[in-house]
Amino acid sequence: MFLAMRLGVLGAGHVGLPTGAALAHSGHDVWVSDIDTDRIDSLRQGVLPFQEQGLDALIQDGMDSGRLSFVPGLRDHVPGTDVVFICVGTPPRSSGEANLLALESSAAALAEQATGDLLVVEKSTVPLGSAERLRSVMKRHNPSVTFRVASNPEFLKEGNAVDDSLNPSRILVGADSERAHEIMRDVYRPLIERGVPYIEADLRTAELAKHASNAFLSLKISYMNAVARLCEKSGADVVKIAEVMGADARIAPQFLNAGLGYGGFCFPKDVAAFDRLSSRWGYDFPMLREITRINDEVIDVVVQKAEGALWNLEGKRIALLGMSFKPGTDDIRYAPALILAERLLNEGAAIVGYDPEAGDNVRAEHPRIEVEDDVYDAIAGAHCLVLCTEWPEFEYLDLDRAKATMKYPIVIDGRNQLDPERMRKYGFTYLPMGRPPVQP
Numbered sequence: 001m002f003l004a005m006r007l008g009v010l011g012a013g014h015v016g017l018p019t020g021a022a023l024a025h026s027g028h029d030v031w032v033s034d035i036d037t038d039r040i041d042s043l044r045q046g047v048l049p050f051q052e053q054g055l056d057a058l059i060q061d062g063m064d065s066g067r068l069s070f071v072p073g074l075r076d077h078v079p080g081t082d083v084v085f086i087c088v089g090t091p092p093r094s095s096g097e098a099n100l101l102a103l104e105s106s107a108a109a110l111a112e113q114a115t116g117d118l119l120v121v122e123k124s125t126v127p128l129g130s131a132e133r134l135r136s137v138m139k140r141h142n143p144s145v146t147f148r149v150a151s152n153p154e155f156l157k158e159g160n161a162v163d164d165s166l167n168p169s170r171i172l173v174g175a176d177s178e179r180a181h182e183i184m185r186d187v188y189r190p191l192i193e194r195g196v197p198y199i200e201a202d203l204r205t206a207e208l209a210k211h212a213s214n215a216f217l218s219l220k221i222s223y224m225n226a227v228a229r230l231c232e233k234s235g236a237d238v239v240k241i242a243e244v245m246g247a248d249a250r251i252a253p254q255f256l257n258a259g260l261g262y263g264g265f266c267f268p269k270d271v272a273a274f275d276r277l278s279s280r281w282g283y284d285f286p287m288l289r290e291i292t293r294i295n296d297e298v299i300d301v302v303v304q305k306a307e308g309a310l311w312n313l314e315g316k317r318i319a320l321l322g323m324s325f326k327p328g329t330d331d332i333r334y335a336p337a338l339i340l341a342e343r344l345l346n347e348g349a350a351i352v353g354y355d356p357e358a359g360d361n362v363r364a365e366h367p368r369i370e371v372e373d374d375v376y377d378a379i380a381g382a383h384c385l386v387l388c389t390e391w392p393e394f395e396y397l398d399l400d401r402a403k404a405t406m407k408y409p410i411v412i413d414g415r416n417q418l419d420p421e422r423m424r425k426y427g428f429t430y431l432p433m434g435r436p437p438v439q440p
């Protein structure tokens, strides 16, 4: 039987907002808070801090139903709340380790406001042992209350976060008390009854499982990028190889696309954090460093392709198509396109970029990059074009128009998105990743 509960979410970001909106959608009464009170004010007016498909509608529905509210501080909200989800950021320190300051201060703030039993759930990707740390911080700040903790890592993909929250591939809950498990089953009752796989574990297993999943997905990508390097040396085609491999259900076709590598706020920092936590717990895991090395190497490969095609990069104008870390988002954190842009700028090239969604973010944070709002304005006058993020619209570029305005008809396809035969037909020098190049 479904029992509506009062739930809190700390952190109104890429994880907290879809989580809060989805929990309200399933019938709970949810408040969301953030230390950034301007963000909370904007959300109350219906203005989201970032683009996420379908999230504005889900949030609006929640607010209209009265089940979702945004609150500037915790005062008066924690008493009477059954469960609080901590969805704050865990940015990387220079060592690669996760910075857990926001997690600790969230725990302290919650403990100070709590007057009765409270279950606190970590949703952020955190190192092994963090839930136990959370509990001891809360106990220290408020010894009179019983704090239970759970780990419920999210598996949301940016750009697909709403669907991933409403229809998750699995729900993972780690806890070390049966009472905490019981409460979490009540939270997710509607999804459990719909047959969503629900996996229960102890705290440490849940914390480790999230790291193991993200690192494995990164491993798939880096593996294919290493195969792509071998293809480039031998003349084989990595796209065909991925097709053959993906047809085996044990391998699965997803995340086998070689190209410019992975970016975003999860994989790069999570692989580094997993490596650090592994050595902290006494296990050297060099495979994780190799994943990162191969991902970094991809940028060198594209710079070499540009140098091979253009000879000197000084004074050359290079157009980058797509600058977000993947299609479907305006997020540019650790975007491979921008890492490449900085490298090319340092080599003396002029960089002009276009992105359907991320242009303003690039303007704000990368002043050396000239950003155009129209793809053909970015292409015009370029000596070379590099496709960095596979937005669907790039498949339908007017190649005659592009060729007529480019200085040289050279395309580096960092995502293997374009059809080599079509590029040959239109007379381009076409340089894909791990596939035979096309020379006119």
Ligand code: UGA
Binding pocket: 125, 154, 155, 156, 157, 158, 159, 214, 217, 221, 254, 255, 256, 257, 258, 259, 260, 261, 262, 263, 264, 265, 266, 267, 325, 326, 327
């Ligand atoms: C990733 C995971 O996919 C989620 O399951 C996880 O919950 C999330 O991190 C997180 O930890 O919060 P996300 O960072 O949104 O989600 O992005 P992905 O769709 O996984 O893509 C990551 C990067 O890999 C992108 O730069 C993408 O272009 C690249 N990629 C992906 C490839 O280079 N090749 C591929 O075959 C697939």
